[in-house]
Each structure stands twice: as C-alpha cells, then as structure tokens.
Amino acid sequence: MVRITDVARHAGVSASTVSYALSGKRPISAETRQRIEASIRLLGYRPHAGARALAGSRSKVLALVVPLRTGVDVPVVTRFAVSVVTAARRYDHDVLLLTQEEGHEGLRRVADTALADALIVMDVQLRDPRLPLLRALDRPSVLIGFPAAPGGLTCVDLDFRAAADLCVGHLAGLGHRVVALVGSPPEVYVRGTAFAQHVVRGFTAAADRHGMSSSVHPCEATPAAARSLAERLLRERPALTGVVVHNEAVLAPLVDAFEALGVRVPGDLSVTAICPDESAERARVPVTAVSLPSAEVGAGAVDLVMRKLRGTPVPEATVLEPRLTERSSTAPGPAR
Template sequence: MVKITDVARHAGVSPSTVSYALSGKRPITEDTRRRIEESIRELGYRPHAGARALASSRSNVIALVIPLRTGVHVPVVMQFAAAVVTAARAHEYDVLLLTQEEGEEGLRRVADTALADAMIVMDVQLHDTRLPLLRSLDRPSVLIGFPADPSGLTCVDLDFRAAGEACVDHLAALGHRTLALVGSPPAVYARETGFAERVLQGFTAAADRHGLSASVHPCEATPAAAKELARRLLAQSPAPTGLVIHNEPLIQPLTEAFQSLGLRIPQDLALTAICPDETAEKAPVPVTSIAIPATEVGEKAVELLMKKLDGIPVPQSTHLAPHLTHRASS
C-alpha cells in the first residue's frame, strides 16, 4: 500500500509538505503542489479516511437511512442504495447503511457522534415522526421522498402523483372506462408512505378528471395474493379493462393469473405499471410503464447533499418528471 512517505520521496519533499498539500492547512508553492499531485497520480496514493477526517473535521461518510419495514421491496431499494454509494464515492465519500427501524433514535445516534457528516433518508411517510428532528439538526440531510409538509427540508424523488396520472391518461386515451389500481401492500398504506399515497392521489384525480370508474386494491406481494386479486377483479361488475400496477413483484404473477383465467393482454385487459424498466421488459407481456429512476434520484440526492455540505443553497423540492414507455401490454 502506498504511504504518504512514498509520495514525499517520489516528489522530493518532506512528508509534512505532502500533508499540507492534502489538507490545505499551510500554503505551498504551485510548483511543489504540482509535483505532489503528479506523484499521487503516478503512485495511486489514496488518503486514509481517518487522516482526511482529522484534516477537515469531517468523517467523509454519508449515512443512508433505509428502514427495511414490512412491505418494502428490497431489490428496488437496493438500486437506490447502489446509486447513492456510487455517487458518493465520486466525491470521495463512503456510505454508512442504516436499515433498522430506529426512527428518531437512529438519526440522533448519527447526529450526536462523528459517524457521518450528513444523511440521506428514505421510506419517507406523509407524517413522518423523524421530520421535526431532521429540521432541527445541524447536519445536512436530503430526503428521497416527500412528506405532506416538506417545508424546512430538502426532498427529491420521482413525481409519483404525476406518474399515477400519466398511467390513467394513457389508458383513458385508449378508450378504457373502468380502471383498477393494484397498489402496494396494505402495510405501506397504513404507514402513509409518501410515494404510495401520491400514486393513489394521482390515479384518483385523473380518473375523476376523465369521468372513469376506478377502484383501488392494496395487495400483498405474493403469487397467491395475485391470483386471488385477479379473480376478485374479474368478478367486479363491470370488470376493469385497464390496470395500473404499483407493486413490482406482482407484475409477472398478475399477468399469468389473468392469462390463466382466459384474458388476452392487451385485447381484453390493458396493463400499465410504475416499476423499473427491466421488470417491465421481462414480464410475460412487456408492460407499458413509467420507470422508477433510482440511479437519477440517488445521484441527485448526493449532489444536493454535497452542495449543502459546502454551504451552497439548494431547492427545497426536486421532482423528476415521469416518462411513460409504451410496450405490448396496452
């Protein structure tokens, strides 16, 4: 492993001069700085995280708070986490992943220690009990998700309300008059999780605007629940001819359940979904969908956080516009 003494020897300076170049604590000549930077690049030297922390009074760590609660679809959550980690590393930050349901206690534990310089918080609820503490902390934070009242916070996410509306608009334009929303598991709605509630709001508002008949069906993310829901939907009078699915694990089992009951997709039943593109593309019938932009949201959250750490003003709310991709299911 390359040490600071190796860099000093290669650049022809003392180890303390290399340290000053890295920390900026003392001025050095431009020629000396250039030689040190060239040596660092050639040798592949990486400053030790602890040394950086001592030099800058920062830990160079971001805490990513993802409580893995009931009804959370872990594969999609991990896409967000991977995006945050990748973007943070580009800024020479590491990520501390907190997955326990600790609420305010977990946030305070991070804030009261040197564990992390800042926080990104996920699984945001409309009336999240963590919000008063987040507003009062002296450490920057960014929420992936929107509460009912985002004042005094920095929030970024897909515009889930607009996504729900866009799916309904698409089905209405195709002539469908009876729609159903296959929603997240009941526990997600019981917590008033922001993204699920906003899809519901958008779905309902657009159905009302078009004068459509619409029903909402929270559903557990299991094949058995998908089969039972398919039977219940077909028993409705009138049965829906268009579906909006906001429950990624159900896309394949629901499609198979409807097909086993004799329905043709899209001739008898049109499907739309809010889900990752790869999920939509791999469905038995490729599904018209609005992508969940995990990479873009994760990168934007880190970008906002870096600006806040540097004292640069950032917008309170950042909504990413939904983009609907038309596939064979509608």
C-alpha cells in the same frame, strides 16, 4: 458515561485510532473503521460537541437511512441504495447504511457520534415523525420522498402523482372506462408512506377527471396474492379493462394470473405500471410503464447533500418528471 477509551478497548484498538476514525485526520483501514463504528453503536458512545469541533474534519461518510419495514420492496430499495453508493464514491465518500427501524434515536446517534457528515433518508411518510429532528440537526440531510409538509427540508423524488396520472391518461386515451390500481402491500398505506399515497391520489384524481370508474386495491407482494386479486377483480368488476400496477413484485405474476383465468393481455385487459424499465421489459408481455428512475434520484440526492455540505444553496424540492414508455401490454379499449 461511555468514554473513548471504552470504545477503544471494545474494538481492540488504541484511543488515538478511535479518535482518528472519528476525525478523519489519518487514514484508517475499512475493517478497523467498521469495527470501531460497531463498538460505537453497541456502547452508545457520543463524543461531546467540543471534541467534535476539535476534530475539525469530516468523516467522508454519508448515512443512508432506509428502514426495512414490512411491505418494503427490497429489490427496489436496493436499486436506490446502489445508486446512492455509486454517486457518493464519485465524491470520494462512503455510505453508512442504516436499515433498522430506529426513528429519532437512530438519527440522533448518527448525528451525535459524527459517524457521517450528512444523511439521506428514504421510506418517507406523509407525516413522518422524524421530520422535526431532521430540521433541527446540525448537519445536512436530504429526503428521497415528499412528506405532506416539506417546508424547511430538502426533498427529491419522482413525481409519483404525475406518474399515476400518465398511466390513467394513457388508458383513457385508448378508450378504457373502468380501471383499477393494484398497489403496494396494505401496511405501506397504513404507515402513510408518501410515494404510495401520492400514487393513489394521482390515480383517483386522473380517473375522476376522465370520467372513469376506478378502484384501489392494495396487494401483498406474493404470486398467491396476485392470483387472488386477479380472481376478485374479475368477479367484482366484470367491466374492468384497464389496470395500473404500482407493486413491482406482483407485476409479472398478475399478468400471468389474468391470462391463466382466460383474460388476454392486452386483448381483453390493458396493463400499465410504475416500475423500473427492466421489470417492464422482461415481463412475458412487455408492459407499458412509467420508469422508476432510481439512478437519477439517488445521484440527485447525493448531489444535493454534497452541495449543502459545501454551503451552496439548493432548492427545497427537486421533482423528476415521469416518462411513460408504450409497450405491448396496452391496446384500445372496447367500443363505446
């Protein structure tokens, strides 16, 4: 069994320094804390419950669990991470970023070593295997995302189903009858990632409600994939006049690909998206879009987890209503 003296020897500090780093009873430099935390992770050290109770104080660290799996849009994830870090500093807390696909073991390690007071978990799946452990842990957690069965959890996110509904409703109001969703990379759907699934369900339900013909197309996050999909859509769906994009990386390349193929945006094809405002605004044709409120979601997650740390009751579900901003990429569809 790994002891605190083993951690101290590996990190090149005294055992008391490791103890202070775990308990927060005395200030430890950021460089020393990072070295100790690295040794704890490498050696698999887990202080027993009695030692944690004796320490009796918090680490003033929040763990942000965001596994960088294949298909994850790193720039989008980075926006959320920055918002969490910024909000945490307002509470005088630091953030421990966990990016590996560690599942149960990663969560258990953080909980058992007292590296963090609470956890904020991203990239939530509809049937996420981490949920039973999160419900059982002895420290607070907040999910950015809504699984299929969120009971007993605290979740916050944009209402992605309503966001897709807004995009489709906007196109329907302009007279478009044939629409397509250009979605996340295929592996995101295979994993059952919650936000992507909610978008598909919202898009399909809204299209059905408006009597529209619709189709869903996962797309790899590359310009080549955007070009290939644009060609396929024009070949297979010649009546297509409206597109909803939920894949920030291909938004601009997709618009460029359609125009290179002789399809004018918005003259021949209206494009909407679910993406950050800056991405929609900087496109060559500014895109009508539902904003992705990373700052609000990240700050909301931190606020919820800090309230839980104080023992204040919080709602299980915090849903941010979508907001659609009309720009130059949408226009009336063909006359019926």
